[in-house]
Amino acid sequence: xxxxxxxxxxxxxxxxxxxxxxxxxxxxxxxxxxxxxxxxxxxxxxxxxxxxxxxxxxxxxxxxxxxxxxxxxxxxxxxxxxxxxxxxxxxxxxxxxxxxxxxxxxxxxxxxxxxxxxxxxxxxxxxxxxxxxxxxxxxxxxxxxxxxxxxxxxxxxxxxxxxxxxxxxxxxxxxxxxxxxxxxxxxxxxxxxxxxxxxxxxxxxxxxxxxxxxxxxxxxxxxxxxxxxxxxxxxxxxxxxxxxxxxxxxxxxxxxxxxxxxxxxxxxxxxxxxxxxxxxxxxxxxxxxxxxxxxx
Amino acid sequence: xxxxxxxxxxxxxxxxxxxxxxxxxxxxxxxxxxxxxxxxxxxxxxxxxxxxxxxxxxxxxxxxxxxxxxxxxxxxxxxxxxxxxxxxxxxxxxxxxxxxxxxxxxxxxxxxxxxxxxxxxxxxxxxxxxxxxxxxxxxxxxxxxxxxxxxxxxxxxxxxxxxxxxxxxxxxxxxxxxxxxxxxxxxxxxxxxxxxxxxxxxxxxxxxxxxxxxxxxxxxxxxxxxxxxxxxxxxxxxxxxxxxxxxxxxxxxxxxxxxxxxxxxxxxxxxxxxxxxxxxxxxxxxxxxxxxxxxxxxxxxxxxxxxxxxxxxxxxxxxxxxxxxxxxxxxxxxxxxxxxxxxxxxxxxxxxxxxxxxxxxxxxxxxxxxxxxxxxxxxxxxxxxxxxxxxxxxxxxxxxxxxxxxxxxxxxxxxxxxxxxxxxxxxxxxxxxxxxxxxxxxxxxxxxxxxxxxxxxxxxxxxxxxxxxxxxxxxxxxxxxxxxxxxxxxxxxxxxxxxxxxxxxxxxxxxxxxxxxxxxxxxxxxxxxxxxxxxxxxxxxxxxxxxxxxxxxxxxxxxxxxxxxxxxxxxxxxxxxxxxxxxxxxxxxxxxxxxxxxxxxxxxxxxxxxxxxxxxxxxxxxxxxxxxxxxxxxxxxxxxxxxxxxxxxxx
Numbered sequence: 003x004x005x006x007x008x009x010x011x012x013x014x015x016x017x018x019x020x021x022x023x024x025x026x027x028x029x030x031x032x033x034x035x036x037x038x039x040x041x042x043x044x045x046x047x048x049x050x051x052x053x054x055x056x057x058x059x060x061x062x063x064x065x066x067x068x069x070x071x072x073x074x075x076x077x078x079x080x081x082x083x084x085x086x087x088x089x090x091x092x093x094x095x096x097x098x099x100x101x102x103x104x105x106x107x108x109x110x111x112x113x114x115x116x117x118x119x120x121x122x123x124x125x126x127x128x129x130x131x132x133x134x135x136x137x138x139x140x141x142x143x144x145x146x147x148x149x150x151x152x153x154x155x156x157x158x159x160x161x162x163x164x165x166x167x168x169x170x171x172x173x174x175x176x177x178x179x180x181x182x183x184x185x186x187x188x189x190x191x192x193x194x195x196x197x198x199x200x201x202x203x204x205x206x207x208x209x210x211x212x213x214x215x216x217x218x219x220x221x222x223x224x225x226x227x228x229x230x231x232x233x234x235x236x237x238x239x240x241x242x243x244x245x246x247x248x249x250x251x252x253x254x255x256x257x258x259x260x261x262x263x264x265x266x267x268x269x270x271x272x273x274x275x276x277x278x279x280x281x282x283x284x285x286x287x288x289x290x291x292x293x294x295x296x297x298x
Numbered sequence: 299x300x301x302x303x304x305x306x307x308x309x310x311x312x313x314x315x316x317x318x319x320x321x322x323x324x325x326x327x328x329x330x331x332x333x334x335x336x337x338x339x340x341x342x343x344x345x346x347x348x349x350x351x352x353x354x355x356x357x358x359x360x361x362x363x364x365x366x367x368x369x370x371x372x373x374x375x376x377x378x379x380x381x382x383x384x385x386x387x388x389x390x391x392x393x394x395x396x397x398x399x400x401x402x403x404x405x406x407x408x409x410x411x412x413x414x415x416x417x418x419x420x421x422x423x424x425x426x427x428x429x430x431x432x433x434x435x436x437x438x439x440x441x442x443x444x445x446x447x448x449x450x451x452x453x454x455x456x457x458x459x460x461x462x463x464x465x466x467x468x469x470x471x472x473x474x475x476x477x478x479x480x481x482x483x484x485x486x487x488x489x490x491x492x493x494x495x496x497x498x499x500x501x502x503x504x505x506x507x508x509x510x511x512x513x514x515x516x517x518x519x520x521x522x523x524x525x526x527x528x529x530x531x532x533x534x535x536x537x538x539x540x541x542x543x544x545x546x547x548x549x550x551x552x553x554x555x556x557x558x559x560x561x562x563x564x565x566x567x568x569x570x571x572x573x574x575x576x577x578x579x580x581x582x583x584x585x586x587x588x589x590x591x592x593x594x595x596x597x598x599x600x601x602x603x604x605x606x607x608x609x610x611x612x613x614x615x616x617x618x619x620x621x622x623x624x625x626x627x628x629x630x631x632x633x634x635x636x637x638x639x640x641x642x643x644x645x646x647x648x649x650x651x652x653x654x655x656x657x658x659x660x661x662x663x664x665x666x667x668x669x670x671x672x673x674x675x676x677x678x679x680x681x682x683x684x685x686x687x688x689x690x691x692x693x694x695x696x697x698x699x700x701x702x703x704x705x706x707x708x709x710x711x712x713x714x715x716x717x718x719x720x721x722x723x724x725x726x727x728x729x730x731x732x733x734x735x736x737x738x739x740x741x742x743x744x745x746x747x748x749x750x751x752x753x754x755x756x757x758x759x760x761x762x763x764x765x766x767x768x769x770x771x772x773x774x775x776x777x778x779x780x781x782x783x784x785x786x787x788x789x790x791x792x793x794x795x796x797x798x799x800x801x802x803x804x805x806x807x808x809x810x811x812x813x814x815x816x817x818x819x820x821x822x823x824x825x826x827x828x829x830x831x832x833x834x835x836x837x838x839x840x841x842x843x844x845x846x847x848x849x850x851x852x853x854x855x856x857x858x859x860x861x862x863x864x865x866x867x868x869x870x871x872x873x874x875x876x877x878x879x880x881x882x883x884x885x886x887x888x889x890x891x892x893x894x895x896x897x898x899x900x901x902x903x904x905x906x907x908x909x910x911x912x913x914x915x916x917x918x919x920x921x922x923x924x925x926x927x928x929x930x931x932x933x934x935x936x937x938x939x940x941x942x943x944x945x946x947x948x949x
Contacts, residue, residue, distance in 0.1 A: 161693075169643065170643055189762070
């Protein structure tokens with residue numbers, strides 16, 4: 003199946019190493035991610051924070067681009083893009099007055115009626131590929147790998163937008179188990195990572211990072227798995243600051259879910275560019291016989 | 299020709315502001331049938347009614363029209379008035395010139411003309427009205443009470459003590475209800491069992507109360523004064539007539555099952571009496587867990603029983619009873635912890651609900667009254683109580699206040715402090731609702747004397763600490779200081795929302811009574827008819843209507859009983875005769891009317907081959923009249939001829 007893929011800014015820049023293993027894995031699973039032509043910004047935090055329609059134009063224009071390709075669904079890799087696109091689509095579906103205003107304003111575009119369904123790649127894996135199927139395709143099971151899923155906020159909230167139960171999500175646990183790993187439950191898996199405070203006030207971000215990572219370490223996790231590039235940034239790069247502030251702080255590798263998927267499917271880990279992570283997971287992976295020893 | 303009197307009401311300015319009442323009187327006086335017409339400020343007042351009565355006598359009237367408000371307000375007032383003056387009450391018509399005229403028009407001339415037209419059309423109806431007498435229906439002098447909790451028991455006792463027979467049906471094997479699970483009661487801290495057992499014993503021994511436990515309502519037919527009820531008795535697999543309640547069977551039973559009565563914190567046997575003070579004190583076999591029922595072997599209880607009471611072949615039986623009134627008292631349940639994700643969806647053993655805490659406090663509970671936490675039996679040193687879990691929370695579907703939690707949480711925290719002196723109790727609350735005699739003083743006592751820490755705010759999350767000590771971390775907020783609160787607790791007690799008991803919806807369907815958005819039974823009027831349902835002869839009491847505490851429940855039970863006794867104590871029921879009837883000469887017995895009747899008031903007489911009306915069930919809705927293909931269905935005092943003449947008059 004050809005899958006209309008909306009990358010968003012991060013996946014094309016700092017998170018390129020989450021996109022490449024995704025594209026390769028999906029191909030391995032028998033589907034093809036086709037990048038949406040002429041995509042623009044998803045609206046990001048502005049469309050979520052502002053109570054006006056102007057800020058919904060960016061995500062809606064993107065959805066119009068999707069429907070122009072003839073696709074009825076679009077998949078994202080980023081939790082923020084997923085959230086903004088899905089919320090914008092919900093406005094179109096549920097509020098006729100707003101829908102008409104937006105359509106009237108976007109007079110050079112075709113009218114949009116909310117017919118595109120927005121998926122996060124995790125949902126696509128669960129609902130369209132199926133974890134049972136993935137389990138069958140695993141080449142390098144993540145044996146002995148204890149992974150603590152971390153969802154953050156945008157994958158789960160608000161109700162009706164999130165991809166799983168807000169309080170007890172299972173989707174990443176189920177993926178980890180399908181790949182042969184062990185999911186380590188953490189009470190902080192749906193807590194905030196500090197989000198965009200990371201650009202103006204890193205203090206709370208360091209504290210959140212420390213709290214989340216300390217807990218996963220205490221529960222015996224080898225690594226944390228995330229589904230949002232911003233969560234990744236805060237949990238990985240801010241470990242540097244946490245380490246400076248707290249001598250006793252123990253670091254832990256962070257994975258994007260597409261990276262563990264690629265490894266388990268037996269793909270070349272070079273697309274994951276683990277060397278760019280602040281905490282390089284390769285020594286740990288090597289320990290578990292999950293990467294080739296030649297990377298050094 | 300009938301001599302009619304027309305009485306036009308001003309209703310203060312309600313009518314006279316828009317309708318020229320003097321002109322109405324002047325015009326209507328010219329009508330050939332009108333012998334007398336007059337206007338007055340308030341016709342419904344005593345002097346107004348006196349005017350009507352004396353006019354009937356002086357002007358020798360044989361029919362009265364009051365042109366005033368809607369008949370829903372004062373039709374009965376005026377019927378009674380003309381009856382005392384010696385006229386048949388059905389020689390009266392109410393012309394509605396307020397709701398249907400003065401209130402909806404602006405132009406005085408048009409409104410005045412319309413008022414005259416309305417009165418004229420009512421004159422046409424009244425001209426053909428027949429004198430009717432009320433229908434008398436016999437009453438079965440017996441009450442059915444559904445539910446054997448404190449509410450049902452109190453209602454049953456009140457009715458039985460007034461000399462009427464009562465059938466008390468209880469779903470479980472013993473009466474006692476929720477109250478039997480409680481330890482002590484607020485605000486006096488009386489032991490719940492101590493004040494409950496005298497009631498259960500009295501119910502059990504009352505000569506006028508027939509107790510049918512381990513049974514459910516299967517079918518209900520009939521109507522006010524004459525209900526026919528089919529009761530299903532579930533098989534106990536024990537012949538209760540032979541059983542002496544000695545308990546040997548339970549002692550020897552090898553199967554241990556989580557006890558529902560102890561909220562799954564203790565165990566019971568597969569053959570069991572739910573609690574020591576059960577009434578009747580007779581065991582039942584839980585066939586889902588009994589080894590004999592599962593494998594065909596064991597029969598230990600049978601061997602032990604000194605009176606040969608065990609009967610593995612017992613089947614469900616049905617009992618039929620005729621009753622005059624029904625009282626619904628099926629009580630409440632509490633929302634399951636499994637519904638609350640932020641507190642762990644019920645996965646933490648030491649996060650318990652309020653009823654579980656009652657069992658921990660109870661001397662007959664799983665810990666014999668010692669407060670020990672379920673996971674490891676440790677005496678908890680820090681306990682967090684969380685109020686409004688599910689309640690006052692539209693997100694969880696229960697926007698209402700469960701009413702009892704503020705008080706029982708204060709009681710729980712206080713009893714905890716009495717048991718564990720060095721322990722610390724915290725209470726998270728939204729606000730404290732302690733309306734009731736001695737209630738506020740009780741809460742203050744808990745806060746001030748027992749040093750329980752009350753924190754105003756909600757708990758956002760409960761989770762297990764990563765350490766070995768099994769501590770629960772409670773995250774909350776104190777909205778008075780604006781600070782985030784984190785408490786490392788040994789146990790958490792959730793005051794879960796009160797919800798209707800399971801099965802209430804189905805029962806309501808059988809009884810043809812309605813439930814509200816949350817599944818509680820709807821009362822006939824929230825203020826003025828709080829113990830009645832909209833179906834005549836069916837009353838409600840206790841938490842089946844809405845959450846309430848014991849004193850309120852008991853008071854409501856006595857209220858429902860009193861309303862039931864008002865019916866039972868009448869020699870016969872008087873019903874309005876304005877219902878349908880059949881012209882036997884014309885009726886072909888086609889049966890269309892039987893099908894359209896929603897009230898089961900129509901049946902076919904197979905011998906006469908005609909349809910007949912059950913006068914006690916017919917409410918005079920008119921469905922059969924419009925359905926009848928041969929015009930054999932007639933509405934008394936609302937015949938087709940009357941309607942046509944009324945229309946003719948105004949067109």
